[in-house]
Amino acid sequence: MMGERTVMQEALFYSFRIEDHVPQDHLLRSVDRFVDLTGIREHLKPFYSSTGRPSVDPELMIRMLLIGYCMGIRSERRLCEEVHLNLAYRWFCRLDLEGSVPDHSTFSKNRHGRFRDSDLLRKLFEMTVERCMREGLVGAEGFAVDASLIRADVHRQRSVPGEEGLPPEVAGRAVAEYLEVLDDAAFGAATPVEPKRVSLTDPAARWTAATRDAAFYSYSTNYLIDLDHAVIVDVEATTSVRQAEVLAQRRMIERTQERFGLWPEKLVADTAYGSAPNLAWLVEDKGIEPHIPVFDKSARSDGTLARSDFTYDAEDDSYLCPGGKRLRPSNRNFKAPRPLANADGFIRYRASQKDCQACNLKQLCAPRTATRKIVRSVHEGARDLARDISKSDAYLVSRRQRKKVEMLFAHLKRILKLDRLRLRGPNGAKDEFHLAAAAQNLRKLAKMRPMPGLATA
Structure with missing residues (x-):
């Protein structure tokens, strides 16, 4: 006999716990064990008024952002919809069924205000590094460094030739940020060479033809990782030129030493970091073994003596x-x-x-x-040391270990969907790179320290 359609009737009372409906092997359950935001309120306290209407809980916004970057949800509008509908996301955000989800515009307001003024996202990333260190995932015997191009959120056609410069009528937040970093060695002062084209939407984005695809505007995300478990110990946003990426490597090493007390014995990198001044800085100033190919153009192809x-x-x-x-x-x-x-x-x-x-x-x-x-x-002494290291068996191991940072970039673009920026300007790039690196570290913790009682792959 054919069944009849049932009509849903609202019950007067429900016995319902979100906890019971989140699978034990859900990624966010594993990640939640390593998210400690108890210090967020105290860190942000100077940036809130003591009077007026209560604001949206900053811990709720941070947890929502972590969901977005851990799960590859790139749109904040869609993120708000997903948190509203998904029980696991509500559980992670500490929201019950009647808890209201903040509007997407709240993130923009706080990002351009309190979050950047307090450098909150940088602090959030460093909290994940500290947790990785406490879990024993950072050995600090060897580091690897590399940079990857991330497409900027601009249209290729809305630009002007580099020699013309920006028209005086162009304005906006991204333009103001571009003018602020003109003298920054990681952006405007990285090289005296004028870019071929300048974007009118995001002038700080660099026109590059470094890939096989058509030229595009991009920023560079720079990772400094520990070779033991590929934990990201520092991240830096720069313009997409080699000089800026080498400068980012120095900043990250110094900041890691100052912030976490990590002093690596060796640094693994590709030829872009093998210039003579950089090798000398590593060897003579920092005492770090450079497992880096020497940037050398002395070889000859005409058959004459080299x-x-x-x-x-x-x-x-x-x-x-x-x-x-x-x-x-x-x-x-x-x-x-x-x-x-x-x-x-x-x-x-x-x-x-x-x-x-x-x-x-x-x-x-x-x-x-x-x-x-x-x-x-x-x-040349530092270059000779790098050449001698390149002939050792340890160097062959380092060549294989360097792939770990490249795999992180592949994970960033394929799994976390950060192959194109959503925010504009240098500050927008920094925000996205910090959140993405924090999400990758949290996912690393969840993988290396699985939930007790669950079988691991």
């Missing part, structure tokens, strides 16, 4: 060529002493013209010049 064919004599401060002759920084005596190194920190070693003209290797060594020149950095 710099590696010459032997450096440290005691005599000269190079010995394959023909047995010396190349020195100076072959003349000047009345007024001249600096040996140029403005870029390189010393040029030159052979005497008499030796080169009489040498049988002249055509193989310097076929188009009168004499042979060898360029040596003032930081």
